Amino acid sequence: MVTKFPQRQQLNLVVQQLYLRKLFPNADTQIRHSELIWIANIIPSPLSQTYKVKLNYKLKSSPKVKVLKPEFTIPEGKKLPHVYSGNYLCLFYPGSSDWKPDVILAKTIIPWISEWLLHYEIWIATGKWCGGGLHPRTREEKQRK
């Protein structure tokens, strides 16, 4: 039996939910008050820990991802890289073609969550973020220009 999914231009929450449920059947995917909430256990690599993550998504805004369990173990004196305030994971460069609302969450954001978690573990071990990426220019840097 072949399930046909609606055209890509119509990526409403229901469509996003369908893909999420298909690819992550053990996760909890709900739509409540026009918001998609996805909670799943992710093991980024065979030797990694298991992380409970939560994704919130409303149309016309960016997906928000947070790690519910376990708590981050941040080495003393260091700041967790590639997060927004509130420790929301920063998985893509805003405004770039990384993420657009007509893109399937299950095939973009979710894999990036796994990647973030793996590189987080490597960052704790080495002090270096090996996943690539950019940091916003500080106000000073902007003023210098």
Next chain:
Amino acid sequence: MYTHDQRQQFSKILTHIADELDISDFKFEEAKEKYKSVGEWLRREESTLVGYNPRIYPQGSFCLGTVVKPVGDKKEYDIDLVCELDYSKENVTQKQLKEHVGIEIKSYASANNMKNLPENKQRCWTLDYANEFHMDILPAIPNSESFRLLLEAKQLSADGTEYAIAITDKTFPNYDHLNDDWPCSNPKGYAEWFKNKMKVAAGPRQRELVLLKKYARVEDVPVFEWKTPLQRTIQLLKRHRDICFDDKDCKPISIIITTLAGRAYSNESDFYDAFTNIVKKLEDIDSLRKDGDYYIPNPANPTENFADKWNGNVELPKAFRNWIIQLKGDFAIALQRKGINKVAESLSPIFGENIIKVAIQKFGNSYKEKRKTNLLKVSAGTGTLGTMGEILVKDHTFYGN
């Protein structure tokens, strides 16, 4: 206990560690240049050795591809070389051969303004390239006929007897009298034995290097390029030993580690499997006893027992066995941790913090490289990264903070 995927990932981490422990390509080329220059000096027109066809070749870890970086920052690499000459025992004593080679070694040191004078040791001359390399040069002469007769008389056999050499030893009787009884060695024969032990596992990498056009044929790929799980396991073992024993006297010697590992290896292609199988066999030192004594014969010269000193000093086999038990325990702890950071934390005391940091960074970079070349996937359901999952990880830029 460990799933197939976990073992595979652990193998990748171990491979990055072994890469870090290995001598860098740059340093290796430097070492090669140095010993080639010694060879060229010995063969120059004015050399008193030129009529004896001197040839210099490496033995030991530089030949076998099992070099490990010295522990700590300032220490030097040890390079073992053979200087083989066409002399005959009938017209030279061990002492004369040693001194003849010494003349040219000393003039080399002088011509190169070396700070430290060459030293005349029990069997070799040493050249000290301060803070870089420490070279042991072993004068030797071909000895295949005598060696074959010796083995026959003792009803022993070995492969590679055509490479057998006779060497000099100050403590040997008749060191400075003309006679036939010289100490024997066979580093080339040993290397052949070692190569045979891992020929099958070396295949894929040999073919890869030929494909990359680094070598013309599979037969041209030198042993130090093979980088088999056997060679890498020996590197990990030697490093663990170096950290455990520092410079203590009862430190297990590399030739015993290399020989026992070679015997225990079954051409496993997976590093983790090879490592655990070899370590398991190494613990059973009682199986090394023959008629009550420990016996680890040199596979290229069975008249030589590498475990000779074990039979004179009970502390040595004890230290070896305790070391293996320690190694097993250290690894068991690492294997129980969940999280790459936790695994790395457990491996740091075993191999050294800096080595692990760099190895894990390179491990992390490999994931980024895979993503950039569209080879990184994620499995449906678990979200586990790998090369076989259902969902491609699209290239993107982490941002924030």
